[in-house]
Amino acid sequence: MTKTAAPATDRPRGPLGAPNGFTLLPWLLLGMGAVSNIFQGQTPQPWIGGLGLLVFNSLYISIVFRAFVPATRDAPSTRISLAVLAAVTLALALAYGDSWLLFFPLLGLATGAVVRGRWLGPVMFGLALVAGAVAWRHEGWGGISGILYGTFLSGMVTAAILALAETVAELRETRQELARAAVEQERLRFSRDLHDLLGHTLSVIVVKSEAARRIAPRDMDAAVAQIVDIESIGRQALVEIREAVTGYRESSLTDELDRARAALTAAGIEPSVSRSGPPLSPRTEALLGWVVRESVTNAIRHSGAAHCSIQVSAADERIRLVITDDGAGVGSAAPGSGLTGLTERLAAAGGTLRGGPAPRRGFRVVAELPADESTG
Known part of the structure; x- marks a missing residue:
């Protein structure tokens, strides 16, 4: 015993x-x-x-x-x-x-x-x-x-x-x-970052690989272009994983929106991206960038949507990000999923994250942060 x-x-x-x-x-x-x-x-x-x-x-x-x-x-x-x-x-x-x-x-x-x-x-x-x-x-x-x-x-x-x-x-x-708690917190941070990074990157690689396989018989040059993109995405993923390990990753929201637009287009989903309001702080951009990455990954994997809308608006009191697709209404808000981890991250910054069926059709994710987070 x-x-x-x-x-x-x-x-x-x-x-x-x-x-x-x-x-x-x-x-x-x-x-x-x-x-x-x-x-x-x-x-x-x-x-x-x-x-x-x-x-x-x-x-x-x-x-x-x-x-x-x-x-x-x-x-x-x-x-x-x-x-x-x-x-x-x-x-x-x-x-x-x-x-x-x-x-x-x-x-x-x-x-x-x-x-x-x-x-x-x-x-x-x-x-x-x-x-x-x-x-x-x-x-x-x-x-x-x-x-x-x-x-x-x-x-x-x-x-x-x-x-x-x-x-x-x-x-x-x-x-x-406190030292043990700090270690556990760092482990949690790393697991979340790794989930968000690899989940998005592998989804895009799978989509582009499928596209290259479909078009290779009739347009080899276009298939090679897709393969070159896969190589570039893989290299970028290695850089991002190294940054996540060291804890220095600060994702730019503009870069994430561009990547989301490219990934949605490659998956055959028409993107619609709009942004309004003053510049945001690096921390706010990083948090919203994670939400964009996770939500777009879920839309590509699960929704079967034809259109995906991403709207970022910054007002005097709140910063709001809304991502809506017109797919089958399947999201990833179950306990242990990426959205659950992001909910905890935004809550620690005084914000909220909600995911659920859209009013008409599809799935919608709404993230909000206080405006004082936008001050550098």
Whole structure:
């Protein structure tokens, strides 16, 4: 059975760079004074102190490692372990004082690693007050400040550092996700460009090849002319594919209209092309050029039309392209087709693309873009 990797947010941070449970282990050296007291016989009932030290260290290690995994950090068992750690710390500090008071800053570290959000400040403030009160009981007023501030600051600084580390990790994951999205977007762009380029070019090559085959028996010179056109179209297609790969293709609408007129004529469809209005921006010309290319390709392939009209008009607010044929009313607006991809492209530029049966007969494609897209 294949194992599914856990989400990145549910994994402990790696040992390189980002903090992890090992980062908080060296602070256990604060308890070496208590260990020294036990071995030097300065602790009454040393076996109780040793047992308490063992329980404290075990709970502390468990908590700090669980704190770096969001799923276990927020688990009730971790909160219970933290509460038990606090009770053990309080009992040891009340019983022995002296070096045992330094377990309060360690408790602050564990608390800062676990508690998040609006509860962090009140919890750490209350914990610091308890630590200060216990220190006052054993050391008087002179021993309060170090334990009180040490407990409070250890928790707040730990929480701040870990929150910053988690934010950095999330930013890295976001950057990786954006990179993956950019790759997917580029793949989509290339697939659309390749579809539009090859679909149109191959359709024209097929039409011209059929024309050359039909007229070759009676007019070889005309057939050779068609073959020369096929060679020219193939060479131009290679250039356009290279431009599409590098992402620099900016199709001129005028060139696309000329190619559409030639392709329709070669297919036996009478073209009618009209254009009015001010010059358009390169981006708008490129988008409308793709629509012309795809729609004319569909008309040649599917419509069986005798006439195809292409009208481009630019007004103050909208730029409108209408392509209408008088064929059988068969279009290519199904999901996954070229027109669907072009619809997404125009929508990204604030425009629309609609395809469907013409009012009387045939198929019509209407593309619109906002006029501000026409400003260079």
